[in-house]
Amino acid sequence: MTDVKSANNPLFLREEELRQAIELLFFAYRDFTAGPDQILKDYNFGRAHHRVIHFVGRNEGMTVSELLDILRITKQSLNRVLGNLIKRGFIEQRQGEEDRRQRCLYLTEEGRQLEQKVSRVQRDLVARAFREAGGDAVAGYRKVLMGLIDEDNRDTVLGRVLKP
Amino acid sequence: MTDVKSANNPLFLREEELRQAIELLFFAYRDFTAGPDQILKDYNFGRAHHRVIHFVGRNEGMTVSELLDILRITKQSLNRVLGNLIKRGFIEQRQGEEDRRQRCLYLTEEGRQLEQKVSRVQRDLVARAFREAGGDAVAGYRKVLMGLIDEDNRDTVLGRVLKP
DNA sequence: ATTTTACGTCAGTCATGTTGACATATATTT
């Protein structure tokens, strides 16, 4: 941040720093998803299935609309993936009790096992990175990522993430 | 980290914390790519084109192999995207001087303009998040993301990211 | 002279996203 170059041209390093941050996110995300992708291939599932299993596992009884809202995809896209997971017995639907139009989503026992298996890989990766980086770094990581989330629904999203 | 729950079950909070970190990355990445995606749609380009333009812009004269190595996709996949960008005049190839089998990649003037336009959105987003989070947080962000990068080629990747 | 490397290309497939139209059951509003 204080450097010969930045003394001459204060914008230079800043831009370079931002570029690095962007690439870092790209590479980290790439490797972060590689583990789950690998496991899911054995089930003929993809990343889309993973996301569904993950969010349903974390929000048992959530409705289809809520899931659509999180994933930001069309219901047609979701339905192919979700239908698949239901047909193959990883997720089950129950009619909403208050509003019987709703379909509430739950993991089956099989679904829970898959969720655990896949998320373990990812959690182990993150855990190692956290351990190596230390507590302060983790706090910074969280702070920055929160800031990257779309301001317009940041509260909603963070509410969901930090939920419990 | 020190809490009623974690006193009873030290694994609980840890797992929850990791889960949050994972979702945070998911949401941040989603919103981080939304801006560029939006702009690129006007050109009938997608995220794949963006990545190519980004990395070629950052590594002028890089070869096709190097690009393949970064993106981790097949040459057939790359070729559709790359061929498209070349045909439409955003990227040009020149035969390697030392090794004339190589095709070295460069942005055209038009390509550079698009790269700037798209990356500005992303840089602005990251810049705001960095400013709001503060320098220490940024250091932590970098530390953690570096730790998420696949250990086996971490040095290679970081070498590229931190290159200049 | 042979083999390896860097790149390109044809052809087919799959996963995951999109739009648009329409159907059905249940809630809500008038």
Next chain:
DNA sequence: AAATATATGTCAACATGACTGACGTAAAAT
């Protein structure tokens, strides 16, 4: 009670970006 709105499902067509496998060509390395 009738009309409207909402939650969900479904059919069909299409785009993007990944994949595999096979084959070709030019240049470099052995």
